[in-house]
Amino acid sequence: MKFNVSSKAFYNAAAAVSKVINSKNALAILDNFLLTLDGDTFTITGSDQENALTARLEVAGAKGSGSLCLGARRLVELLKELPDQGVEVDVNEDTLEVQLSYSSGHYSFVGLPGDQYPAFSTDRSGDPISFSVATEQIITGLDNTMFAVSTDEYRQIMQGVLLDIAPDSITFVATDTRKLVRYTDRRTAPGVTGSCVIPSKPSTIIKNVFAKEETLDITMTTRSAVIESANFTFQCTFLNGNYPDYNRVMPRNNSLVLTVDRLALLNAVRRVGIFVEVEGGLEKFRITPEAILLKANDNNLCTSAREQVPCSFSGSELTIGFSASFLTEILTTLKGSDVVVNLGDAGRPGVFRPAEEPEHTELLMLLMPMTVGEF
Numbered sequence: 001m002k003f004n005v006s007s008k009a010f011y012n013a014a015a016a017v018s019k020v021i022n023s024k025n026a027l028a029i030l031d032n033f034l035l036t037l038d039g040d041t042f043t044i045t046g047s048d049q050e051n052a053l054t055a056r057l058e059v060a061g062a063k064g065s066g067s068l069c070l071g072a073r074r075l076v077e078l079l080k081e082l083p084d085q086g087v088e089v090d091v092n093e094d095t096l097e098v099q100l101s102y103s104s105g106h107y108s109f110v111g112l113p114g115d116q117y118p119a120f121s122t123d124r125s126g127d128p129i130s131f132s133v134a135t136e137q138i139i140t141g142l143d144n145t146m147f148a149v150s151t152d153e154y155r156q157i158m159q160g161v162l163l164d165i166a167p168d169s170i171t172f173v174a175t176d177t178r179k180l181v182r183y184t185d186r187r188t189a190p191g192v193t194g195s196c197v198i199p200s201k202p203s204t205i206i207k208n209v210f211a212k213e214e215t216l217d218i219t220m221t222t223r224s225a226v227i228e229s230a231n232f233t234f235q236c237t238f239l240n241g242n243y244p245d246y247n248r249v250m251p252r253n254n255s256l257v258l259t260v261d262r263l264a265l266l267n268a269v270r271r272v273g274i275f276v277e278v279e280g281g282l283e284k285f286r287i288t289p290e291a292i293l294l295k296a297n298d299n300n301l302c303t304s305a306r307e308q309v310p311c312s313f314s315g316s317e318l319t320i321g322f323s324a325s326f327l328t329e330i331l332t333t334l335k336g337s338d339v340v341v342n343l344g345d346a347g348r349p350g351v352f353r354p355a356e357e358p359e360h361t362e363l364l365m366l367l368m369p370m371t372v373g374e375f
């Protein structure tokens with residue numbers, strides 16, 4: 001088989017697909033791409049056994065058809081260095097020798113039979129549900145929640161992002177028990193009901209690979225999903241288990257309202273956070289109607305820091321502690337000029353949200369407090 005293709009388009013597709021391939025694979029064949037030519041459509045497939053990603057390219061001058069496996073790492077490295085121009089790919093169907101050439105260069109590879117590549121088995125359990133959604137909405141949901149995903153191996157179900165799909169909305173949730181994020185988007189009405197937990201790796205692939213696609217067509221079964229766009233098809237496997245009821249942990253009596261400039265607070269938290277104890281990471285906050293006094297100290301190193309940030313607070317005074325690193329993540333992820341924090345007392349979690357949100361969206365971030373001995 002033989003065809004011509006833009007080196008840049010070839011590289012972009014191969015680099016995207018390579019993101020699903022593990023650096024070390026139990027099966028050596030998974031170090032390869034599965035390359036297939038069918039008419040004028042050339043496809044590149046990669047897999048890690050649990051997930052599979054396919055990119056589609058339209059090629060010119062196609063002759064013949066077929067498939068073969070070719071080493072992914074070397075092909076991507078070569079395509080990255082090629083000048084942006086057309087390349088010719090010629091495959092000897094008997095020896096599986098691949099000749100890649102352009103105006104001033106020629107490269108030779110030897111492939112493996114395409115039928116050696118393991119087929120990705122599609123889960124057919126349960127009744128599948130299908131819906132379409134703007135790609136920007138899925139990526140925004142993942143952007144707002146992925147930082148809160150757990151890395152605890154004993155809480156496997158929390159090592160991903162929960163998608164709670166209702167007929168009129170999609171809710172994204174992530175938690176590691178110390179922080180929780182819930183983002184609800186009502187800009188799309190899926191018209192179906194379902195839920196799944198997408199692991200961190202597939203979530204990252206969706207963010208990176210589909211960023212320039214306009215619309216995603218999603219078909220979900222009990223254990224997996226097929227996500228399709230104009231240029232890519234992604235088959236991903238879900239995490240199995242029962243996700244915690246995130247609505248039960250939402251505090252209902254946080255009547256104290258704090259409003260503060262997000263960047264001013266973020267920068268102060270970062271500076272004062274340099275002086276927290278390495279083990280605990282506690283940063284202390286004394287909140288009054290006009291200002292927040294931030295404080296941190298490390299008695300082992302005899303260091304301390306304090307800083308003040310203007311604010312508006314509906315209570316008289318409250319002293320509370322938070323993890324400096326977790327609070328930094330929350331304030332970095334939130335957007336907009338001001339942040340609103342609903343508080344109860346020193347033992348209740350703080351509920352963070354942007355002062356202004358895009359229409360039909362709601363973002364809420366919950367952070368558990370830390371014990372403050374002396375301020």
